[in-house]
Amino acid sequence: MSHAYEFARPALTVDIVVFGFDSEYGEEDLKVMLIQRDLAPYEGGWALPGGFVRVEETLDDAARRELAEETGLKDIYLEQLYTFGAVERDPRERVVTVAYYALVNLEGHDIQANTDARNAAWFPVSDLPELAFDHQEILDVAHERLRGKVRYQPIGFELLPDRFTLRQLQHLYEVILDRELDKRNFRKKVLAMEIVKETKEIEKDVAHRAARLYHFDKRTYDRLTKQGFNFEI
Amino acid sequence: MSHAYEFARPALTVDIVVFGFDSEYGEEDLKVMLIQRDLAPYEGGWALPGGFVRVEETLDDAARRELAEETGLKDIYLEQLYTFGAVERDPRERVVTVAYYALVNLEGHDIQANTDARNAAWFPVSDLPELAFDHQEILDVAHERLRGKVRYQPIGFELLPDRFTLRQLQHLYEVILDRELDKRNFRKKVLAMEIVKETKEIEKDVAHRAARLYHFDKRTYDRLTKQGFNFEI
Numbered sequence: 001m002s003h004a005y006e007f008a009r010p011a012l013t014v015d016i017v018v019f020g021f022d023s024e025y026g027e028e029d030l031k032v033m034l035i036q037r038d039l040a041p042y043e044g045g046w047a048l049p050g051g052f053v054r055v056e057e058t059l060d061d062a063a064r065r066e067l068a069e070e071t072g073l074k075d076i077y078l079e080q081l082y083t084f085g086a087v088e089r090d091p092r093e094r095v096v097t098v099a100y101y102a103l104v105n106l107e108g109h110d111i112q113a114n115t116d117a118r119n120a121a122w123f124p125v126s127d128l129p130e131l132a133f134d135h136q137e138i139l140d141v142a143h144e145r146l147r148g149k150v151r152y153q154p155i156g157f158e159l160l161p162d163r164f165t166l167r168q169l170q171h172l173y174e175v176i177l178d179r180e181l182d183k184r185n186f187r188k189k190v191l192a193m194e195i196v197k198e199t200k201e202i203e204k205d206v207a208h209r210a211a212r213l214y215h216f217d218k219r220t221y222d223r224l225t226k227q228g229f230n231f232e233i
Numbered sequence: 234m235s236h237a238y239e240f241a242r243p244a245l246t247v248d249i250v251v252f253g254f255d256s257e258y259g260e261e262d263l264k265v266m267l268i269q270r271d272l273a274p275y276e277g278g279w280a281l282p283g284g285f286v287r288v289e290e291t292l293d294d295a296a297r298r299e300l301a302e303e304t305g306l307k308d309i310y311l312e313q314l315y316t317f318g319a320v321e322r323d324p325r326e327r328v329v330t331v332a333y334y335a336l337v338n339l340e341g342h343d344i345q346a347n348t349d350a351r352n353a354a355w356f357p358v359s360d361l362p363e364l365a366f367d368h369q370e371i372l373d374v375a376h377e378r379l380r381g382k383v384r385y386q387p388i389g390f391e392l393l394p395d396r397f398t399l400r401q402l403q404h405l406y407e408v409i410l411d412r413e414l415d416k417r418n419f420r421k422k423v424l425a426m427e428i429v430k431e432t433k434e435i436e437k438d439v440a441h442r443a444a445r446l447y448h449f450d451k452r453t454y455d456r457l458t459k460q461g462f463n464f465e466i
Contacts, residue, residue, distance in 0.1 A: 008288045009244050012329060055241045055327045059318035083316045083331045085292035094288045096245060096331075098316045152385060 010085070010094040014063045015050030015135065017081065017099065017142035018073065020122055021159035021172055022106035029124040030175040031106070032139060034131070035070055036119035041091050042132035048139070049120070050097065063100045071120050077158045078102045081142050089134045101142040103158040150176055157221065163199060163213040166190065195220050243318070243327040247296045248283030248368065250314065250332065250375035251306065253355055254392035254405055255339035262357040263408045264339070265372060267364070268303055269352035274324050275365035281372070282353070283330065296333045304353050310391045311335045314375050322367045334375040336391040383409055390428070390454070396446040398436060399423065428453050 018033040034046040049070040053062040059080065067073050081099040089095065106122070123129065125143060128136070150156040156172055170186050190196050197217045203210040251266040267279040282303040286295040292313065300306050314332040322328065339355070356362065358376060361369070383389040389405055403419050423429050430450045436443040 009242060010286060010288055012243050012245060053243060053318070053329070055243055056320060058320055059316060059329065080315060082313060083292060085286070085331070087289060087291055096286070096292065098318070098329075 010096045011090075012053045013050055013095055013097040014053055014059060014066055015048040015097050015099050015138060016063050016067050016078070017048055017101040017139050018067070018071070018076075018104055019101065019125075019142070019146060019159070020104045020106045021175065029126065031122040032125050032128070033071060033073075033104075033120060033122055034129070036121075037132060045132045046123075046129045047132035048099075048135045053098070059098050060100075063098075067102065073102070073104065076102050076104050077155075081138070081145060084134060084138060086134060097138075099138045099142065101145065103146075103155070105159050105161055107161050146176055147178075153224070157195070157216055163201060163215050165203060165211040165213060166196075167211060169196070169214070193220075193224075195224060243329045244323075245286045246283055246328055246330040247286055247292060247299055248281040248330050248332050248371060249296050249300050249311070250281055250334040250372050251300070251304070251309075251337055252334065252358075252375070252379060252392070253337045253339045254408065262359065264355040265358050265361070266304060266306075266337075266353060266355055267362070269354075270365060278365045279356075279362045280365040281332075281368045286331070292331050293333075296331075300335065306335070306337065309335050309337050310388075314371070314378060317367060317371060319367060330371075332371045332375065334378065336379075336388070338392050338394055340394050379409055380411075386457070390449055396432060396434060396448050398444040398446060399429075400444060402429070402447070426453075426457070428457060 020031040020033060022029075022031065033049065035049045037043055037045050037047050049067055051062070051066040051070070053059060057065065060078070063078060064074075067076075067078075078100050079102075081101045083096060083098045085096040087094060089097075125139075128139075130136075131139065146155070150173065156176055157169075159172055160168060166187055169190060170181055170183065173186070174181055195217055196214050199213045199215050201213040203213060253264040253266060255262075255264070266282065268282045270276055270278050270280050282300055284295075284299040284303070286292060290298065293311070296311060297307075300309075300311075311333050312335075314334045316329060316331045318329040320327060322330075358372075361372075363369075364372065379388070383406065389409055390402075392405055393401060399420055402423060403414055403416065406419070407414055428450055429447050432446050432448050434446040436446060
């Protein structure tokens with residue numbers, strides 16, 4: 001930090017991996033939101049939402065601003081992921097990007113394509129188009145982080161509606177972890193965690209037998225989010 | 234990522250929190266390496282080693298270069314921690330810093346004060362001088378990360394010599410976690426992990442009764458580092 005302010009400096013951006021989970025309409029894939037670029041390089045290609053960090057805003061503020069501008073998403077769970085600085089990751093010039101990841105329950109969130117972007121859309125993580133820049137790598141790191149975190153923080157719960165069935169919760173974990181889980185074992189472990197509490201309600205308007213709805217115990221949730229836990233599934 | 238290259242851009246630095254553990258001479262505190270600044274701001278104050286990212290180098294390379302230049306430390310375990318971007322964190326201008334943390338076994342590592350820095354020295358984490366910039370906050374986040382990581386990755390082992398006693402290993406964990414651990418329980422859990430293997434050697438030249446030396450099973454270590462584990466202590 002001594003005397004190098006006169007050096008040429010890399011440009012600084014933020015990029016956001018927004019994961020979405022839709023438990024409502026049978027579309028239970030883990031999704032990610034992409035923006036179709038309207039400018040070169042990669043014109044017409046798909047990319048993570050993001051943009052340049054302004055001199056007067058924090059990194060978190062830049063991520064929230066870009067997300068709102070490009071997708072209309074506001075007030076969502078956002079966490080810094082990792083900073084990517086490969087020298088040739090942007091063909092135009094040296095650009096370092098601070099990546100974030102966000103979790104969204106798709107119920108009740110609309111995406112509005114902004115003037116900045118030709119198009120914004122959700123894609124299943126398992127079936128993505130080719131991504132611009134190193135965005136596939138960033139997405140892979142975010143997915144890996146999500147898989148790791150659900151094992152020691154109750155983070156995945158952000159992706160469910162307020163009231164949910166244990167089937168929905170199990171499916172969420174299966175989608176994030178990308179493997180099938182044993183139903184009885186899963187339920188036993190989840191309920192032992194004391195985050196998930198039974199409600200008096202059951203599902204409405206479903207073709208199958210209506211299942212019990214559960215909700216989170218917010219206090220236990222906050223405590224475990226802070227101190228971490230072991231959820232071996 | 235569209236059309237903002239003409240904007241003013243923050244400066245970009247790296248800063249490195251180097252943790253050191255000396256199990257050899259009874260000095261078993263967790264230490265951190267600081268550099269005494271020889272330029273304003275905070276002239277004469279203590280700070281983390283670090284400096285500006287050059288346009289032609291990766292972030293990891295910048296961290297390794299600054300560490301070598303300012304401290305002489307090379308070939309050590311280094312991991313990206315978090316990127317700090319508070320708007321006023323540097324009084325001169327907007328500077329965003331990508332923080333790293335490193336783990337060093339102090340046995341066999343000398344620090345050489347470089348021309349860049351008036352002085353480089355190890356300080357006990359529990360007894361630090363006032364730090365320049367937001368470096369205390371960065372150090373706190375690094376310490377918290379280290380405490381978290383030793384619970385699900387065998388990361389702390391980087392801080393021990395090749396051959397070590399279970400007493401040294403327990404003390405390392407006590408120092409990182411900042412609490413006393415039950416000896417019998419700790420040994421049972423460590424040996425159950427199958428990372429730590431008994432050798433045929435015992436301590437030499439010690440005043441107390443010589444204890445058995447252990448070493449790591451490198452293969453188990455690499456596998457567990459990759460997949461993570463739960464080490465509830």
